[in-house]
Amino acid sequence: MSLNIKSIRFILFFVLISSFSFAQKARIKGIVLNESNQPIENVSVSSPTSNTVTNNNGFYILEIDANTEVTITYSQNNFKKSTYKVKLKPNEDFEWNPILGTITETIETVVITGKNRKINGATAVSPVLLRRIPGGNAGVENLIKTLPGVYSNNELSTSYAVRGGNYDENLVYVNEIEVYRPFLVRSGQQEGLSFTNTDLVQNIDFYAGGFQAKYGDKLSSVLDIAYRNPKAFHAGLEASLMGGSIFAEGVSKNQKWSNITGIRYRNNSLLVKSQETETNYKPSFLDVQSMFNFNLNTKWNFSFLGNIAQNNYKYQPTTRQTNFGTVSEPIALLIDYEGQEKDKYTTFFGAIKSVYEPNKNNKYRYISSAYHTVEQEYYDILAQYRLGEVDANIGSETFGDVIFSRGIGSQLNHARNNLDALIVTNELKGNHKLNDNNGIEWSFKHNFENIRDRVVEWEVVDSAGFSLPNPLLEYVNDQPYNPYYGPLAPYQNVRAKNNTTINRFSAYLNWNHEGNLGEHTYYVNAGVRGQSWMVSNNGISGDNQLTFSPRAQFILKPKWEKEMIFRFSVGVYNQPPFYRELRANDGSVNPNVKDQKSIHFVLGHDYSFKMWERPFKLVSEAYYKTMNDVNTYTIDNVRIRYRANNDATAYVYGIDGRLNGEFVPGVESWFTFGYLKTEENQNGRGNIARPTDQRLKFAILFQDYMPNIPSLKMYLNLVYNTGLPGGSPAYADAYDYQMRLNDYRRADAGFSYVFKDAKLGAHRKWLANFTEMSLGFEIYNMFNNQNSITNTWVRDVYTKTQYGVPNYLTTRTFNLKLSMRI
Structure with a gap:
């Protein structure tokens, strides 16, 4: 007993000494x-x-x-x-x-971060570049569109398609929180601002395919953005003819609290008024974002990200004249409008994130977010058109005027659409470092989605005094040659009221491994995702559905004299339907729409080398996707209408390449090339081009400066895309219309004088309180190319010919921009 007491005393003494030492x-x-x-x-x-x-x-x-x-x-x-x-x-x-x-020291800030292309296949982009590269819709998406595999034919829109996918197949994360877009937006000029505030960004990673299992259930791409955690006080302001932004960030004295807040305002009138349609256009796009961080101690961190955005869109067209046809037979479309469109999109977003790191080998994160959007789309627009032949005689007094009308008609569009959506998400994530060569990641997530939607929209088309019936009805109207006995029905008529609830449970498990093959280093990433969901609409529940997505990536970094990296990715990428994919053309919701399924094969190669004694990198990838249970769709400008029936199979293949480096000493630029082909087969009818079958893409992002005046900078953003399919009337059979739009060609240029930045202007006393200041002049669509996004379809009553009249995008536009930071 005495021995036991001594042992206990010794243990207590040892514990006290250990505690004292640890303290x-x-x-x-x-x-x-x-x-x-x-x-x-x-x-x-x-x-x-x-x-x-x-x-x-x-x-x-x-x-x-x-x-x-x-x-x-x-x-x-x-x-x-x-x-x-x-x-x-x-x-x-x-x-x-x-x-x-x-x-x-270098002359200019590098536009792509030093890692350039991360070893896992992501492209890392510097936030500095986002503020400097010109574009009609400047920001993250403006820069993303110059990267390999990314396609967009509308400078008014922040939407983009990646490797044959559509606008709904791209994931966007901010601080690991998934971001959603408004539902009813149908045109680029209605969008206003994307969610991402470039003034707050710290890191940007973009995956064009072959991404890991830790990213969500979409088919095409991932844009992973991290906002800054402030370390000191900074503030900035940017103002231009198209709006402005202001931000401020700071940290408490004890370094436990920090905040960064940004406010943005945008007005697209400058761009829209350059289009052919004369309008009274009053847009108002405003948003406020704020992120708070609280460090409880070195193990616990809490953060809150909030956003309020309001888009008010008032559009009152008056007249339009579009000339088309050929040199020998020019034709003009003249339209007089009556009525207006009033749209409003208000979104609220809030997310709380907690990070617990008990030690350097383990980290846990809990994320809870809520997204609420209230949207309305109201319009009544009467368009009375005249299709006529243009006087092409240069010496004539009526040169350029319409001298003979070969078709007249009118079109009345009406809508009273309302939508209210609430999406609540809760997720628990973990990261564990097992040893120096192995680690695992996991997550469990629940989504609750409630969408209340009312659709009331119709269109009446009258050609030469004869109302055209709905093309889906089996009635033939060949007036004036024969009388029409069919019913009088709108050309299009959609009426529906939906109350849809979706519950989703998803999880993933991911394994990372690093090893050696002789002197060479390799990396393996393998994982699996799973999701279960059930849809209920107007009290009627669909089937409980389940999907799994295994994915793997192998990377080899040889120890060669030439620096190269080889990557191979393969995986199943399934996309369970979101609300827009559940709603068919007639407005009804099909709760049993299946997930679209695809298998990706991606082979990539990075080669770093020196040319002219300066660093360069060539990145190339080849990919193939096979898809089934495809939910086919049509694109009306940037609004997607699904058929909600999983009645097709499809495939995509292509190659991408990008060469970036210091073509001008101290300044990095890049050249991008891409080729793809994508086709779908609906109900075994044969392969036809998908709406995103954009075969060729070239892009240049170029920076330069004047050696004798290093403060004077030049930025060029040039994109060429071949024409998209989609030159067909709404609700038409895609197999009957396989014509393409014209090629998309656009060049935006920016010139700026830098009064001060990290390298320049430090000697100017009046700039002592500023870290950056510049004044810029931008030219959008520098060569004034006529790009089109859709066609307006009109009928010639005499020949019964339908003409696809291009709806042209913006013409050459000028902008001034002032930027300053402290």
Whole structure:
């Protein structure tokens, strides 16, 4: 018994001593940044007794002795060494975010981050570039459209298609939170602003295919965006003829609280008024975003991201004249309008995220978000048209005027559409580092979606005094040659009222492994996703459906003299239907629409080399997708109408390439090339081109400066896409219309004078309080190309010919922009 008491005393004494020893430790943590406030990875952080390195996000945690003045050293080959002395209390957690200066200076900020193309196949883009590259809809999407595999033929829209997919097949994440778009938007000029505020962005990763299982259930691409966690006070302002933005960020004295807030306003009148249709156009696009961060301690972090956006769209067309046809037989369409359109889209978004990191090998995250959108689309527009022959005689007094009308008619469009949607998401995620070579990630997620939708829209078409019946009705109308005995019905008529509820449960498990094959390094990523969902509409429930998506990626980095990386990805990418995919052309909801299924094969190669003693990189990928249970659709401008019947199979194949580097010393630019082919087979009727079958794509993003005036910069954004299919009337049989729109050609240029940035203007005393200031002049559609997005279909009563009259996009437009930051 005495021995047991002694043992207990010894154990208690040992515990006390251990606790006392442990209490004499403290921890310093933070993020190591460069001069542009970007995180730096692989920075060595050391003290006399311990050391560590920063991770991919520049984050570090270092345990040091307490009650002792300790010198912390930060070092990395490409940056100047920095030291910091600190004396902490026992168990104290202290945050310090040092800024390292570069060793070598360059003339211009690099537009693509140093990693350029990440080893896992993602393209990493610098936020600095987002603010500088000109475009009619400047922002993340404007830059994404110049990357391989990404296609868009509408500068008024932020929507984009990737490798044969449509606008609804792209995932967008901000701080790991999935972002949703409005439902009713049907035209680019109604969209206003995309969700992503470029003033708040820190990192951007884009995957054009072959992405990991940790990303959600979509068929085409992933845009993964991270907002900044402020480390000091900064503010900025940007103003132009198309709107403006302002942001501010700061951090509390104890480094526990931080906030970044941005406000944006946009007005597309400058662009829309350059179109052929004369309009009274009063848009108002406004949004406010704010992110709060709270560091409870070094293990717990809490954040809140909120957004309120309102798009008011008032459109009152008056007249339009479009000339088309040939040189020998020019034809003109003249339209007089009556009526107006009033649309309103108000969205509310809020998300709470909690991160718990008990140690460096384990991390847990809980994310809860809610998205609420209230949308209305009201219009009554009467278009009275005249189709006529144009006087092509140059010496004639009526040159260019319509001298003979060969068709007259009218078209009345009416809509009273309302939608109210609520989406609530809860997700638990975990990351575990098993050892230096292995790690796993997992997640469990629940989505609740409730959509209340009322659709009332109809169209009446009258050609030369004879009302055209609905083309889906089996009645022949060949007036005036024979009397018409069929019913009087609108050309199109959609009426529906839906109350739809969707419950989804999804999960994924992902494994990461790094190993060696002799002297070569390889990486393996393998995982599986699963989702179960059930749809209920107007009290009628559909079947409970379940889908699985296994995916794998193999990467080889040979130890060769030439720096190369080889990638191969294969996986199943299934897309369970969202509300828009459930709603058919007639407005009814089919609760048993299946998930669209695809298998992706992606083979990629990265080659880094030097040319003219400057760094370059060539990235190339080949891909093939096979799809079944395809939910076919038509595209009306940027609105997608699904048939909701899973009645088709499809395939996509193509190649992408991008060469980027310093074509001008100190300034990085890139050239992009892409080819794809995609076809679908509806009910075994044979293959036809899908609406996104855009065969060729060329893009150039080029930067330059004047050597004698380095403050004067030039930016060029050039895109060429071959024409899309889709030159068919609404509700037409796609097999009867396989004509294509004209090629899309566009060049936007920007010229700016930089008064001050990280390299220039430091000697100007009046700029002492600014970190950046520039004044820019932009030219949109520099060569004034006539690009079209859809056709207006009119009938010649004499020949019974239907003409597809192009709806042209914007013409050449000029803009001024002032940007400043402190």
